[in-house]
Amino acid sequence: MSGLLQQLFNGLVSGSFYALLALGLSVIFGMLGVVNFAHGAFYMLGAFGAFVLLDSAGLNWWLALLVVPILLGVIGMVLERAFVHRLMHLFPLYNFLLTFGIALILQDLIRLKYGVTSQPYPRPTILDGMVDLGVFTYPKYQVFVLVLSIVLSVLVWLVLTRTRVGMIVRASTERAELTQSLGIDVRRWVTPVFGFGIALAGLAGVLAAPMRAVNSEMGADLIIVIFAVVVIGGLGSVVGSVAAGYIVGMLTEFGNFYIPALSQILVFVLMALVLLLRPAGLFGREEGSPA
Amino acid sequence: MLNVDNVTARYGEAQVLQGVSLGVDTGEVVTLVGRNGAGKTTLLRCLMGLHRAMTGDIEFDGRSVATLPPHKRCRIGLGYVPDDRGIFASLSVEENLTLPPVTGPEAWSLEQVYETFPVLAERRRQAGTHLSGGEQQMLAIARVLRMGARILLADEPTEGLAPLLVQQIGEIIRTVKAHGVTVLLIEQNVHFASTVADRHYLIAQGRVVESLDNAEVEQREHELLEYLGI
Structure with a gap:
């Protein structure tokens, strides 16, 4: 029983990363109609940002958690203004190629400087050690990641459903x-939304630094799964991407544990099933249908 | 109040508007009557800035608005109801009402809207698209009133509605007019048009071919119906 619960927890922690990344990807897709292929690269930059800040400036993880997402968010807004925006009136494939190109450039720049070996990143001291959850003990840091991602997802949901900004975005x-x-200047909202999505990816990267391998490939490995998550949840659906993030997290962890040989493809099997049964995704709205 | 001067527009290769000129005075209710494909919807979209006019000018209140983007046209008092009513599924009825900014001093308060349209008050928390077709039309027009728009541009508000609901829309348009809002609406139903409007423009092949008053419409109803193919 405790083994099962522990797998469940592992799944939710992996799901936290999927949820944060899918959330940003989904908001960007909804508002801009752009599938941001560079999302994984910004996740990777988030982790490297934390690493570089610690390595060269001695800035600790908590500061990185604040600074890196803001910095990447600003970079995202500049990229949107300078490139993405100019291609928006063209066929969507152009922005797909653009963001794919950006992802490759960012990834190779990091590889040029740091190679492909993983960089070490220590856990923040307060979050070191284990916490007793009753049935089993679990690393404090992982619990923190889970709680933070849930809090952030709920916050984003509240902003989207309860505020005027959220109403405009919807x-x-x-x-x-x-x-x-x-009477609403939609173009004015496009850039900040893009920046926000990128910032979320960066934040996920900072969160990943102490528990995942920090290397130039870490985003590329993840992005394909994230696309599957977004499709499962329903393109453009915020609740859907978060829910699908946790579902896919659990699916992969349980898969890893019980049928390791299949763990890599389980998510795509789920995606295929969802597409067969509910083409718009679990929480997606069918095109042209009222609800 | 609204002056359209020789506006042309195209969809790809096809020239849909061949030089439309018309005028609407303050407080008037004017309809655009014409067959499907005559260019009525395109004209309304040009007025709102959603479709680019190739040549010609559009003046609102003596000021050219032809180069303004849609959100700015809305903010100077143009209130638009598209042909599919433009109700958001992801917004509640109340959010649908409060999404646009208040653009004029005559803007209705939410209370005023709910008092006039009680069914919207009952369903304020529901998704906008959970309303019936007639209620959605009511919501779309109420949204324009809440903005305080000075002219209502409505693209066939009675389309697909049962006769009883058509009458109700007629009532709403008379209410709108009574509050001093000018109305330009597309209408296929000439009988209905003559009961709500002051004047009519007959549009054919991207041009205004005739300007008619109510008496003329009544006299020539059969001829017009035949012409419209209804």
């Missing part, structure tokens, strides 16, 4: 042109 995501004709 409206623009659903029908940009109509929103525009109702």
Whole structure:
């Protein structure tokens, strides 16, 4: 029983990363109609950002958790203004190629400087050690990651559903042109939303630094799974991406434990099933249907 | 109040508007009557800035708005109801009402909207698209009133509605007019048009071919119906 619960917890922790990344990807897709292939690269930059800040400036993890997402968010906004925006009126494949190119450039720049070996990153001291969860003990740091990702997901959901900004984002995501004709300058909101999605990816990267291998490939390995997560949850659906993030996290961890040979493909089997049964994803809205 | 001068527009290769000129005065209710494909919807989209006019000018309140983006046209008082009513599924009824900014001093308060349209108050928390077709149309027009728009541009508000609901929309348009809002609406139903509007423009092949008053519409109803193919 405790073994099962422990797997469940492992799944939720992996799911935390999937959820944060899928959330950003989903918001960006909803608002801009752009599938951001560079999302994994920004996750990787988040981890490297934490590493570089510690290595060269002695900035600790907590500061990195604050500084790195903001910095990457700003870089994301600049990229959006300078490149993504210019291609938005063209066929979506152009931005797909652009962000794919950005991902390759970022990844290779890091490889050029640090190679492909993983960089060590220590856990923050307060979060070192184990915490007793009753049935089993679990690393404090992992518990923190899980709690933070849940809190962040809930916060994003609250902003989207309870605030005026959220209302504008929902409206623009659903029908940009109509929103525009109702007096809202949709273009003004596109850049900050892109930056926000990138910042979330960066934050996931900082969170990953102390528990995952920090190397130039870490984002590329993850992004394919994240795309599957977004498809399972429903493109553009915020609740869907978060829920699918945790579901896929648990699926992979249980898969790793019980049928390791299949663990890599389970997520894609799930994706295929979802596409067969609910083509718009678990929480997606069918095109043209009222709800 | 609204002056359209020789506006042309195209969809790809096809020239949909061949030089439309018309005017709407403050407080008037004017309809655009014409067959499907005559260019009525495109004209309304041009007025709102959603479709690019190739040549010609659009003046609102003596000021050219032809180069303004849609959100700015909305903010100077143009209130748009698209042909599919433009209700957001991901927004509640109340959010659908409060999404656009208040653009004029005559803007209705939410209380005023709910008092006039009690069904919207009952369903304020539901998703906008859970309303019936007639209620969605009501919501779309109420949204324009809440903005305080000075002209309502409505793309066939009665389309697909049962006769009883068409009458209800007629009532709503008279309410809108009574509050001093100017109305330009697309209408296929000439009988209905003559009961709510002051004047009518007959549009054919991207041009205004005739300007009619109510008496003329009534006199020539059969001829017009035949022409419209209804």
